[in-house]
Amino acid sequence: MTDVLDTPTTAAPEPQVRDRADVRRQVKLVVVLALVLLAEVWFKLQIDDPTVYQLFKGARSKDNLPVEFDGTAVSWIAVALTAVALLLAVVNRYPRGWAGVLIAVVVGIGFYGAFLMWAYADPSGTFAPAMTNPIPGTIRIATALVFGALAGVLCERAGVVNIAIEGQFISGAFFGSVFSSFAFVSLGAIPVFWCPVFGLLGGILAGMGVAAMLAFFALRYHVDQVVVGVVLVAFGYGITSFLLGQIPDGREDQFNNPELLQAVDIPVLVDIPYLGTALFGQNLLVYLAYLSVPAVWFLLFQTRWGLRVRSVGEHPKAADTVGIAVNRTRWQAVLLGGLFAGLGGASFTLSTGAFDKEMTAGLGFISLAAVIMGRWHPVYAALAALMFGFLRNLKDQLSILDEKVPGDLLSALPYLATIIAVAGFVGRVRAPAADGQPYQKTD
Amino acid sequence: MTAMSPAPETIVPEPEEGQPKVRDLRSWLPTIRDTVVAILLALLVGAFLIAISDDDVIEALDNLFTYPGSFGVYAGDVLRYSAEAVLEAYAALVDGAVGSGSSLRRTLERSAPLICAGLGVTIAFRAGLFNIGATGQMLVGALAAGYVGFTYDLPPGVHLLAAIGAGLVASMLWGGIVGVLKAQTGAHEVITTIMLNQVARFTVLYFLAKESFQRPGSDNLLSPAVADNATYPSVFGLHIGIPLALLAAVGVWWLLERSRLGFEMRAVGANPDASRTAGMSIAKVYIATMTIAGLLSGLAITMTLLGLQQSVTDQVVGSVGFDAITVALLGRATPLGTVLAGLLFGALSAGGLGMQTSAGVPPELIQVVQALIVLFVAAPALIRGLGRIRRRQKTATEAKGATA
Numbered sequence: 074m075t076d077v078l079d080t081p082t083t084a085a086p087e088p089q090v091r092d093r094a095d096v097r098r099q100v101k102l103v104v105v106l107a108l109v110l111l112a113e114v115w116f117k118l119q120i121d122d123p124t125v126y127q128l129f130k131g132a133r134s135k136d137n138l139p140v141e142f143d144g145t146a147v148s149w150i151a152v153a154l155t156a157v158a159l160l161l162a163v164v165n166r167y168p169r170g171w172a173g174v175l176i177a178v179v180v181g182i183g184f185y186g187a188f189l190m191w192a193y194a195d196p197s198g199t200f201a202p203a204m205t206n207p208i209p210g211t212i213r214i215a216t217a218l219v220f221g222a223l224a225g226v227l228c229e230r231a232g233v234v235n236i237a238i239e240g241q242f243i244s245g246a247f248f249g250s251v252f253s254s255f256a257f258v259s260l261g262a263i264p265v266f267w268c269p270v271f272g273l274l275g276g277i278l279a280g281m282g283v284a285a286m287l288a289f290f291a292l293r294y295h296v297d298q299v300v301v302g303v304v305l306v307a308f309g310y311g312i313t314s315f316l317l318g319q320i321p322d323g324r325e326d327q328f329n330n331p332e333l334l335q336a337v338d339i340p341v342l343v344d345i346p347y348l349g350t351a352l353f354g355q356n357l358l359v360y361l362a363y364l365s366v367p368a369v370w371f372l373l374f375q376t377r378w379g380l381r382v383r384s385v386g387e388h389p390k391a392a393d394t395v396g397i398a399v400n401r402t403r404w405q406a407v408l409l410g411g412l413f414a415g416l417g418g419a420s421f422t423l424s425t426g427a428f429d430k431e432m433t434a435g436l437g438f439i440s441l442a443a444v445i446m447g448r449w450h451p452v453y454a455a456l457a458a459l460m461f462g463f464l465r466n467l468k469d470q471l472s473i474l475d476e477k478v479p480g481d482l483l484s485a486l487p488y489l490a491t492i493i494a495v496a497g498f499v500g501r502v503r504a505p506a507a508d509g510q511p512y513q514k515t516d
Numbered sequence: 517m518t519a520m521s522p523a524p525e526t527i528v529p530e531p532e533e534g535q536p537k538v539r540d541l542r543s544w545l546p547t548i549r550d551t552v553v554a555i556l557l558a559l560l561v562g563a564f565l566i567a568i569s570d571d572d573v574i575e576a577l578d579n580l581f582t583y584p585g586s587f588g589v590y591a592g593d594v595l596r597y598s599a600e601a602v603l604e605a606y607a608a609l610v611d612g613a614v615g616s617g618s619s620l621r622r623t624l625e626r627s628a629p630l631i632c633a634g635l636g637v638t639i640a641f642r643a644g645l646f647n648i649g650a651t652g653q654m655l656v657g658a659l660a661a662g663y664v665g666f667t668y669d670l671p672p673g674v675h676l677l678a679a680i681g682a683g684l685v686a687s688m689l690w691g692g693i694v695g696v697l698k699a700q701t702g703a704h705e706v707i708t709t710i711m712l713n714q715v716a717r718f719t720v721l722y723f724l725a726k727e728s729f730q731r732p733g734s735d736n737l738l739s740p741a742v743a744d745n746a747t748y749p750s751v752f753g754l755h756i757g758i759p760l761a762l763l764a765a766v767g768v769w770w771l772l773e774r775s776r777l778g779f780e781m782r783a784v785g786a787n788p789d790a791s792r793t794a795g796m797s798i799a800k801v802y803i804a805t806m807t808i809a810g811l812l813s814g815l816a817i818t819m820t821l822l823g824l825q826q827s828v829t830d831q832v833v834g835s836v837g838f839d840a841i842t843v844a845l846l847g848r849a850t851p852l853g854t855v856l857a858g859l860l861f862g863a864l865s866a867g868g869l870g871m872q873t874s875a876g877v878p879p880e881l882i883q884v885v886q887a888l889i890v891l892f893v894a895a896p897a898l899i900r901g902l903g904r905i906r907r908r909q910k911t912a913t914e915a916k917g918a919t920a
Contacts, residue, residue: 236706236710290891290894290895290898294895294897294898295897296891296894296895297894299646299648299706300841300845300890300894301891301894303648303838303841304842304887304890304891304894305887307835307838307842307883307886307887308883308884308887308888308891310880310883311880311881311882311883311884311886311887312880312884314878314880314883315565315569315878315880315881315883315884316569318878318880319569319878321571435714435717438710438711438714441707441710442707442711445707479722481718481719481721481722481725482718482719482722484718484721485714485715485718485719488711488712488714488715488718489711489715491707491711492697492703492707492708492711492712492715495697495701495703495704495707495708496697496700496701496703496708497701497702497703504704
């Protein structure tokens with residue numbers, strides 16, 4: 074991985090004296106690429122029969138059967154791509170900036186291909202599973218993660234640590250389901266299509282409710298933000314499980330049988346082969362997620378309010394000195410974050426079905442991980458969320474091949490990646506300077 | 517995120533050394549009062565939840581809104597049924613916690629792991645570290661202790677020690693990773709412990725799917741129970757893990773208050789920069805602290821596995837790892853406080869079971885109450901704002917502000 078923040082050094086084409094950071098960067102690159110290359114060669118050598126099946130286009134049906142093809146080429150192309158990148162790194166010509174990122178992405182896709190060829194070749198049973206399109210599943214899982222990551226970015230940019238994303242998710246999921254079910258059963262005036270939208274409102278209210286508790290205790294009473302966050306997760310789990318248990322038998326329809334969000338096709342775009350349905354045949358929440366990422370970026374980096382948010386997160390005292398109301402700004406950022414986290418929570422029920430105890434299963438913590446991996450930047454955090462969604466989906470897809478690929482270890486990957494990131498092995502990861510510090514005006 | 521260490525005034529008690537005994541006790545009074553008020557407030561919210569989820573109350577409320585004319589009658593109904601429901605539930609809670617020999621035993625059995633794991637969080641707090649990783653440390657400890665416990669066939673005593681040892685070592689290493697990462701790279705322990713918790717969960721799931729961890733004849737991800745030779749012996753119907761937990765508390769007290777390492781821990785917790793200037797090795801303190809914290813978590817899981825003979829699953833830790841944090845916070849990061857808080861939470865947990873069986877209140881209510889207790893305890897200003905005892909307190913905080 075290249076460090077995009079290092080671009081200023083590109084001015085010197087061939088540094089005469091190389092500083093230690095530059096050498097370290099090269100060593101890292103060489104080691105990582107060599108490991109990738111070794112793994113790809115190992116994958117290739119393990120394959121006895123390179124025949125694999127793919128079903129990237131649409132669902133399996135009578136007219137749409139898996140296509141057989143030979144995976145040898147994919148494996149070798151991956152090896153060749155990685156070898157070129159490794160060579161560049163060895164002679165210290167690996168580009169910086171966007172070109173470097175692009176090469177890293179290409180190598181990553183190659184690695185994914187080589188891995189898939191190995192995973193799907195030589196099936197252990199008589200039935201040969203087919204590779205399927207990873208994009209629909211990735212989008213489905215990543216929607217919640219993107220919203221959660223945006224919530225985390227907004228809070229932490231304002232200097233409030235948000236461990237409670239998981240608590241916001243679970244509350245948003247529950248109240249999203251309740252509002253949608255209630256609208257469908259009891260509020261006859263609302264057309265069916267708008268019932269789940271009413272559910273979104275429930276999710277937003279719940280997310281903002283938890284956010285308000287976080288802000289109330291952390292900003293007004295200066296309780297340690299991590300403590301509040303941890304407690305709010307426990308509180309969210311507890312209260313939703315409690316309330317779920319209190320829904321009387323036989324009245325589940327009224328409270329926990331949400332009307333789901335309908336898929337809305339975006340004309341023209343939906344017809345793009347392979348990608349169309351996956352990206353543009355989705356429900357309202359997914360489109361909201363697409364729009365929210367640039368919106369949060371714009372808010373944070375192009376508006377006066379965003380500048381204020383970032384300044385109270387970096388140096389509250391200086392912000393106060395120039396007349397910014399520190400705690401008010403933080404309240405606003407935390408509540409806005411709660412809105413996004415609530416939407417993310419609502420996606421658990423409004424995209425899939427009834428609420429179940431602890432159904433968010435730690436995804437809120439993955440969002441937190443995405444915030445850190447994305448370096449507290451909305452776009453990078455969303456990309457990290459997308460990557461974690463991809464990994465989780467990969468694990469689901471490979472679960473039929475559990476003999477070969479230990480799915481549980483694959484599930485642990487996002488968390489390991491985050492540890493590696495915060496330990497500083499992939500570039501510099503720096504939190505907003507005043508993250509976690511309460512601000513109290515002193516006279 | 518360098519500043520996420522717990523605020524010292526909420527965690528560390530008032531200085532107690534070198535003062536006459538009477539003043540010593542008096543300095544604890546505000547803490548005790550805040551804690552009691554927090555518990556009462558949390559129970560009050562719990563009572564509200566019990567009331568609004570009671571069938572009779574709901575019906576009375578329905579009537580109240582349908583026939584606003586007879587407000588007096590139905591409002592009375594609402595109050596009466598609420599009081600009945602709350603009293604019944606809380607009576608069941610007390611009965612389930614301390615009402616009989618068996619419920620008392622259950623309370624103690626549930627307290628023991630909470631105390632041990634809570635001590636692990638406490639000791640980390642004192643060194644300025646926030647150990648959210650008790651869950652992960654306990655999970656890998658369970659894996660190791662369980663494996664030794666059900667795979668080998670050793671003589672009594674030896675087997676128990678081997679199983680305990682395996683669990684402790686695994687948990688120590690898992691905790692130690694956090695210390696090493698913090699010391700060497702500055703990776704924040706809150707993030708690494710959260711992530712390692714999840715990694716531990718998937719590690720356990722991975723191993724449980726293996727042949728050698730499978731309970732014969734079971735399709736679930738469930739290990740065999742540990743051999744009888746590897747269980748804690750019982751005295752008066754209680755396994756000896758419980759006194760062991762109290763011993764651990766004494767050990768932690770000695771370590772923190774009387775040992776050189778403990779002094780260094782407290783110094784680093786109070787001010788890492790000053791400690792470094794004074795010649796202490798911060799890295800050593802972080803690693804030692806997290807290793808010991810892991811060890812205590814490991815001890816906690818042996819209570820469940822070797823004390824209650826539960827089998828290893830990914831759910832074996834339950835909410836203990838999480839409650840450990842709340843126990844340590846409630847106990848103000850002192851060993852004695854942690855023991856008391858552990859007993860309280862053990863009692864709440866055992867009582868919650870009684871509440872479920874005899875009053876039909878879901879046990880999740882207890883989780884809510886526990887979370888609220890900690891929230892209120894962590895915000896002493898809120899409690900003082902609610903109480904009327906503000907004047908004396910105000911002078912105390914002003915004095916603190918002046919010295920700071």
